[in-house]
Amino acid sequence: MVVVTSMKDEGPYILDWISHYKSIGVSDFVVFTNDCSDPTDHILRCLHRMGVIEHRFSRVMRRGPQKSALMWAESEPKVAAADWVMVVDVDEYLLVNSGDGSLTGLLAERADAEVDAVSFVWRIFGNANIGQADHPPVPQTFVRAEPEEGRPDEHRFFKTAYRNNGKFNRIGVHRPFLAAGPEGINWQLADGTPLKEADIEGALYVRDSYGYSAAQLNHYALRSRDGFLNKKARGRANHFRSTMEADYWQKFNKNEVEDRRLADNFTAALQIKEELLQDSKLREYHEAAQIWHRRRGRKARLSEEGRAFLQTVKGNRIPG
Numbered sequence: 001m002v003v004v005t006s007m008k009d010e011g012p013y014i015l016d017w018i019s020h021y022k023s024i025g026v027s028d029f030v031v032f033t034n035d036c037s038d039p040t041d042h043i044l045r046c047l048h049r050m051g052v053i054e055h056r057f058s059r060v061m062r063r064g065p066q067k068s069a070l071m072w073a074e075s076e077p078k079v080a081a082a083d084w085v086m087v088v089d090v091d092e093y094l095l096v097n098s099g100d101g102s103l104t105g106l107l108a109e110r111a112d113a114e115v116d117a118v119s120f121v122w123r124i125f126g127n128a129n130i131g132q133a134d135h136p137p138v139p140q141t142f143v144r145a146e147p148e149e150g151r152p153d154e155h156r157f158f159k160t161a162y163r164n165n166g167k168f169n170r171i172g173v174h175r176p177f178l179a180a181g182p183e184g185i186n187w188q189l190a191d192g193t194p195l196k197e198a199d200i201e202g203a204l205y206v207r208d209s210y211g212y213s214a215a216q217l218n219h220y221a222l223r224s225r226d227g228f229l230n231k232k233a234r235g236r237a238n239h240f241r242s243t244m245e246a247d248y249w250q251k252f253n254k255n256e257v258e259d260r261r262l263a264d265n266f267t268a269a270l271q272i273k274e275e276l277l278q279d280s281k282l283r284e285y286h287e288a289a290q291i292w293h294r295r296r297g298r299k300a301r302l303s304e305e306g307r308a309f310l311q312t313v314k315g316n317r318i319p320g
């Protein structure tokens with residue numbers, strides 16, 4: 001199982017994310033970066049040296065940072081040799097609610113059933129009124145989310161793990177591209193709900209059924225107030241010509257209900273993180289990244305642009 005991702009200025013969040021996916025069975029990671037200003041590259045080079053990941057410096061093409069990275073990933077040996085491939089961002093944490101709680105266990109069951117692709121549907125977690133960027137791991141800090149049940153006809157996006165069996169010929173952000181037509185493709189949600197054949201060729205989201213009983217993809221698009229201001233300054237990974245304004249904050253600041261399942265079951269990830277931090281250089285860069293983001297977030301918050309933005313979203317808080 002290989003996870004492919006791209007990062008820019010994500011230093012404080014890397015080790016928690018890597019440790020989580022290792023704790024649910026991911027064996028290989030291919031991580032692309034471009035134009036980092038914080039210690040992200042230093043952290044990833046340490047992990048590369050330690051044999052935990054493959055780190056690559058990406059050449060960004062006109063298609064944008066994320067799609068460029070996925071294009072380069074297709075020629076990576078780890079990707080070519082993988083049984084399953086999945087694209088996941090550093091603000092996305094998969095929570096497996098079935099079987100032994102591992103991603104590899106879930107996918108092994110699907111492989112036995114000759115499933116070609118499994119999509120994991122986003123569940124959006126909001127800011128929860130958290131201010132500073134210096135906080136415990138993201139899944140333990142942000143525990144307010146949108147309801148499990150969607151509104152009538154609401155759609156939710158997904159990310160997809162797919163088998164490297166020749167039925168797909170290109171990696172996509174949310175899903176792989178088909179090598180031929182949809183005929184003969186067995187594509188399911190995490191709970192086994194099949195995608196309709198009419199949706200297999202181009203669907204990026206689903207309605208009505210989300211498959212959460214088996215797994216959900218926790219999406220922490222905002223994180224803390226200061227962390228978001230840092231992300232806003234960095235720019236978007238895919239839609240790189242657009243910016244993150246108040247409408248983005250409103251879209252992803254979902255705090256209606258509490259969901260602590262991942263927060264309360266993060267022990268294995270924290271143990272892996274502590275093992276990684278035994279490397280002195282990695283610990284040095286991890287701590288430097290925390291300092292960098294704390295200082296940069298404070299500067300952004302006190303800037304004229306930052307104050308104006310926060311005033312715009314001031315009323316968007318946890319209800320009650």
